[in-house]
Amino acid sequence: MLTRLKPVAFTLCLAPALLLAWNFWGVTHNRPEALGAEPVREAEVFTGLWTLRFLAITLAVTPVRELLGIGALARYRRMFGLFTFFYACIHLSMWVGVDWFFDWRAMGGEIAKHKYILIGMTTFVLLTPLALTSTKGSVRRLGGARWARLHRLIYVCAITGTVHYLWAVKKDTLFPLVYLFVFVVLLGFRLWERYVGPLRLRGRRASRAADRPSVLTDVATAKTRAIGDAK
Amino acid sequence: MWIRRPDDIKSSEITDEQLYVDRRRFLVAAGILGASGVGLLACNSDAHGSSDGDVATDAAQQPEDKLNTYEQITSYNNFYEFGTDKEDPKDNSAGFHPMPWTVRVEGLCKKPGDYHFDDLIKPHKIVDRTYRLRCVEAWSLVIPWQGIPLGEMIRRFEPEPSAKYVAFTTVFRPNEMPGQRRPVLQWPYIEGLRMDEAMNDLTLMATGLYGKPLPNQDGAPIRLIVPWKYGFKGIKSIVKIAFVDKQPETTWNIAAPGEYGFYANVNPEVDHPRWSQATERRIGEFRRRRTLMFNGYGEQVASMYSGMDLRKNY
Numbered sequence: 001m002l003t004r005l006k007p008v009a010f011t012l013c014l015a016p017a018l019l020l021a022w023n024f025w026g027v028t029h030n031r032p033e034a035l036g037a038e039p040v041r042e043a044e045v046f047t048g049l050w051t052l053r054f055l056a057i058t059l060a061v062t063p064v065r066e067l068l069g070i071g072a073l074a075r076y077r078r079m080f081g082l083f084t085f086f087y088a089c090i091h092l093s094m095w096v097g098v099d100w101f102f103d104w105r106a107m108g109g110e111i112a113k114h115k116y117i118l119i120g121m122t123t124f125v126l127l128t129p130l131a132l133t134s135t136k137g138s139v140r141r142l143g144g145a146r147w148a149r150l151h152r153l154i155y156v157c158a159i160t161g162t163v164h165y166l167w168a169v170k171k172d173t174l175f176p177l178v179y180l181f182v183f184v185v186l187l188g189f190r191l192w193e194r195y196v197g198p199l200r201l202r203g204r205r206a207s208r209a210a211d212r213p214s215v216l217t218d219v220a221t222a223k224t225r226a227i228g229d230a231k
Numbered sequence: 232m233w234i235r236r237p238d239d240i241k242s243s244e245i246t247d248e249q250l251y252v253d254r255r256r257f258l259v260a261a262g263i264l265g266a267s268g269v270g271l272l273a274c275n276s277d278a279h280g281s282s283d284g285d286v287a288t289d290a291a292q293q294p295e296d297k298l299n300t301y302e303q304i305t306s307y308n309n310f311y312e313f314g315t316d317k318e319d320p321k322d323n324s325a326g327f328h329p330m331p332w333t334v335r336v337e338g339l340c341k342k343p344g345d346y347h348f349d350d351l352i353k354p355h356k357i358v359d360r361t362y363r364l365r366c367v368e369a370w371s372l373v374i375p376w377q378g379i380p381l382g383e384m385i386r387r388f389e390p391e392p393s394a395k396y397v398a399f400t401t402v403f404r405p406n407e408m409p410g411q412r413r414p415v416l417q418w419p420y421i422e423g424l425r426m427d428e429a430m431n432d433l434t435l436m437a438t439g440l441y442g443k444p445l446p447n448q449d450g451a452p453i454r455l456i457v458p459w460k461y462g463f464k465g466i467k468s469i470v471k472i473a474f475v476d477k478q479p480e481t482t483w484n485i486a487a488p489g490e491y492g493f494y495a496n497v498n499p500e501v502d503h504p505r506w507s508q509a510t511e512r513r514i515g516e517f518r519r520r521r522t523l524m525f526n527g528y529g530e531q532v533a534s535m536y537s538g539m540d541l542r543k544n545y
Binding site: 099101113115174 | 302303315317368413415416486487504505506507509512515519
């Protein structure tokens with residue numbers, strides 16, 4: 001069931017980008033107000049928020065899968081992760097190509113002067129190796145454990161990405177704090193599993209002693225399972 | 232499913248017509264004001280002592296200033312009293328009632344009192360002033376305002392010589408202004424000017440734009456316009472004007488003293504921690520343009536700050 005829904009999920013993940021493209025076309029053609037009075041800013045905020053949303057969706061895969069015992073969900077994780085990077089790429093290219101029009105010197109100054117841009121750039125740099133090593137071949141080459149260790153960078157990205165949003169906001173920090181809360185819950189789940197014990201609402205109820213894996217082996221087994229599922 | 236094509240082509244045609252009328256009005260206004268050295272067109276004239284016909288170096292490198300549309304001016308607003316998103320003021324201000332309106336004048340002056348809006352406006356001639364508005368967030372608009380030069384109004388109240396500053400207060404109506412129900416800023420919004428800034432010929436108490444009464448989202452029924460300062464100095468929906476002898480507190484300075492100063496003069500050389508101020512994006516344009524010192528009004532205002540360290544007094 002979940003396997004067959006994957007093309008649907010893929011299309012849904014693409015929808016925000018298609019909407020943005022459609023609105024951008026509108027701005028330059030027949031609907032000048034399609035992206036509000038400030039289309040550049042609107043596009044930056046829009047893609048930035050979708051990057052964070054996909055990051056949250058990616059990080060929600062493991063908790064949801066384990067809490068509800070839906071093992072097949074694991075095979076969605078890479079897709080969500082790559083969509084996170086996809087929206088991060090659009091976000092960055094909006095800033096580079098549209099907002100600053102490839103004015104590298106000015107952008108260098110911006111990165112140096114403004115900490116929210118610096119931490120945003122940092123987040124992008126940290127996301128890049130994760131996207132590059134998302135293939136099955138990479139898992140094989142790196143070995144499950146090393147691969148899993150590298151991919152724990154996603155937790156760092158969740159925090160730096162949210163701080164980027166928090167620092168970019170002028171005064172009303174309500175929404176950045178909502179995102180921060182979501183990420184704290186998602187990361188808290190992992191800490192809980194690591195230090196307290198597995199959390200299950202339904203599905204496999206493993207014996208306590210056996211099922212107390214470290215985050216590392218948990219991720220690694222999840223990945224092997226995912227690869228197994230995909231075959 | 233076939234989704235009906237929105238009929239925005241029609242409405243844009245209407246806007247164009249409106250614009251045409253307004254553009255003619257603008258040309259008249261700018262021409263008159265330009266001749267007196269106050270208007271937008273005269274603002275770029277440089278220090279070369281060039282005659283009126285010459286184009287200043289600055290202006291030559293700068294794309295031309297074009298009026299923003301009524302739609303842009305009324306749908307992209309920072310008016311936290313109605314919410315913190317740019318579209319919030321337009322969406323949330325329909326329930327605001329700008330009339331009847333009373334402005335309290337108090338402090339160090341000979342004619343304090345509660346002035347009904349009409350009594351405040353009537354004795355004066357409404358003037359047209361087209362100004363650039365530069366937001367501290369590095370975007371800008373060109374807006375054709377109508378209003379009364381603040382200096383003229385102040386003279387009526389006969390301030391005492393001891394009055395060194397003018398302090399302004401926005402109305403506090405959380406039942407009509409949903410943004411005031413959350414403590415995003417300290418309410419009510421307060422702002423202030425030094426007396427010479429308030430008396431400067433550019434400083435305007437705006438009551439309308441594009442020939443219409445101020446829309447709620449733009450600060451109805453009366454707001455301050457100080458075109459050489461960042462937009463947040465332009466306090467909206469004013470209910471109190473007080474003459475004081477000490478520098479008054481200002482809302483954004485209270486919120487973040489390291490980011491927003493009392494003076495808040497547009498200055499491309501002094502960066503805000505969040506936004507570089509060297510460039511700005513004019514609403515409706517894709518490319519950034521260079522920000523001008525004092526928003527291009529240096530000729531009329533720079534002398535007020537001679538000898539001041541503008542890096543310290545940001």
